[in-house]
């Protein structure tokens with residue numbers, strides 16, 4: 001006879017398993033549906049009953065976004081031209097998003113890593129509480145910062161430029177990145193650096209050869225955070241930018257909803273294309289997050 | 301390269317960690333800093349390495365004052381208590397790093413690494429990361445990293461403390477041999493007196509930030525300069541008995557309720573009535589058969605067999621005990637009444653108030 005303990009353990013596992021499956025389904029279903037819709041021809045999108053797997057899969061939506069081809073819509077049996085549409089700007093917006101995300105991430109990472117190194121390795125007034133204060137900014141909603149920052153951008157005559165957005169994102173990602181790097185650097189045993197100093201390295205060599213490789217998992221974590229914030233932001237983009245050429249993806253894709261006609265196929269294809277870079281980034285980098293966590297440096 | 305420390309002081313906040321430390325380490329000798337945990341050994345070593353600033357005092361290598369010199373300009377090598385290997389580098393890269401940053405050509409680098417790896421027998425580990433090594437192997441890599449550069453001064457901070465007892469014994473001999481081969485001045489930190497005694501040319505015994513005695517292992521063991529050194533060095537520890545000096549036929553006699561020991565060789569050095577502490581190592585005490593040659597009497601409290609010896613704890617009454625070491629085949633049993641013979645030539649006398657040794661007249 002199976003013992004109660006055995007039963008309990010196994011039902012417990014089953015419950016957890018089913019719950020996780022359910023959660024995964026709830027999380028993934030919209031994505032799957034978006035993918036499915038983006039692959040359907042216009043005639044199939046509102047077909048009843050709805051199809052999960054497109055009967056006649058097509059890449060025309062993706063092609064339209066990538067090539068910026070002229071659009072048409074279906075009216076009775078006719079195809080009618082729509083004139084200029086958001087789809088024509090899609091590649092431009094994608095590029096804008098990429099530039100802004102990479103730019104703000106790069107700045108955040110470089111500055112926060114150097115700042116964290118300084119905070120953990122040198123002695124000066126304020127080094128103990130600066131990291132904690134840096135988190136204060138996250139206790140208020142970021143909408144509070146948008147308008148002051150916007151006014152500053154007006155003064156700097158930077159409105160409606162990608163640079164303004166880069167600076168805006170840096171101002172919200174940097175404090176957290178710095179706190180993260182600070183916590184991470186604190187855990188790197190200082191003896192490794194001292195060993196390198198005794199070995200004959202200069203401060204910069206120590207930083208490059210010993211600190212950076214050891215801090216890499218922390219840097220990657222901070223970079224992922226900064227990228228997600230910048231890539232997914234809508235608020236800052238909406239407030240700071242206005243000419244069509246300068247929009248980022250999140251703001252631009254909202255324009256698909258405007259006008260009388262919403263092309264769901266195009267919209268969904270745009271959403272999928274927006275999601276893909278982040279998804280791949282995650283898959284590629286998550287390994288580094290845990291790998292090589294300073295193991296074996298010090299006795300243990 | 302000889303190393304001199306002159307009146308070194310160091311405080312962390314309000315805590316004085318080193319107090320007027322002056323030491324002179326002769327060139328090419330193996331010198332050990334020995335002392336209990338927290339006495340400032342690591343701090344002193346880090347100052348020699350240039351990793352810690354000096355509040356006041358001078359550090360000289362040869363004639364040159366190095367107080368302001370960066371670690372990289374001191375031509376030292378250091379083995380850290382925690383080994384501090386570079387986690388992201390292979391063993392080979394760990395060994396070569398010091399040469400690389402100093403601009404040694406690649407071929408010479410490879411050759412030096414191979415040589416050290418051969419000596420330390422870690423040739424088959426060169427491609428591994430520190431995380432994939434055992435404690436003993438990491439320790440060897442740490443040593444190798446220090447050896448590869450031919451330093452003037454070789455600093456080691458308790459390099460054996462993380463190893464098991466057996467490996468520690470073999471490594472003791474190997475470290476001593478490395479020192480001889482390397483020809484550098486070695487400064488070795490430990491709180492293990494056995495390591496200090498077996499490996500060193502000179503020992504600096506430290507306690508609470510002060511040097512208690514500096515001398516050869518034989519001097520430190522044979523003529524401890526004060527009560528701290530007497531109690532710290534030697535295993536089993538020295539018996540220490542407080543008492544007073546009385547006179548008997550013009551000869552000073554150490555006396556307390558349990559024992560009397562004439563101290564003829566210290567006649568000029570002791571005053572009647574002086575409070576002293578008498579120290580006698582268990583190895584220097586003997587069990588006597590008759591009452592007349594004995595200096596103390598008691599009852600066996602506990603007998604411990606320690607390999608080829610027996611350690612006999614004797615209750616002298618008045619809550620006082622004394623340990624005597626005898627051969628393992630001696631017949632002593634618990635509760636036997638015994639007599640202890642204390643050889644006056646082999647005792648150490650310390651002034652009770654200054655805690656310093658009363659030295660024999662020169």
Ligand SMILES: Nc1ncnc2c1ncn2[C@@H]1O[C@H](COP(=O)(O)OP(=O)(O)OP(=O)(O)O)[C@@H](O)[C@H]1O
Pocket residue numbers: 312317335336337338339340341342343344491
């Ligand atoms: N960075 C520091 N800040 C404050 N106090 C310190 C610092 N480093 C050491 N100390 C204090 O200085 C004293 C001496 O420390 P040190 O590390 O030199 O001792 P040690 O003799 O090496 O001890 P152990 O045998 O335990 O390694 C200790 O009381 C320690 O708490």
Ligand SMILES: [Mg+2]
Pocket residue numbers: 341342343381457
């Ligand atoms: Mg120490």
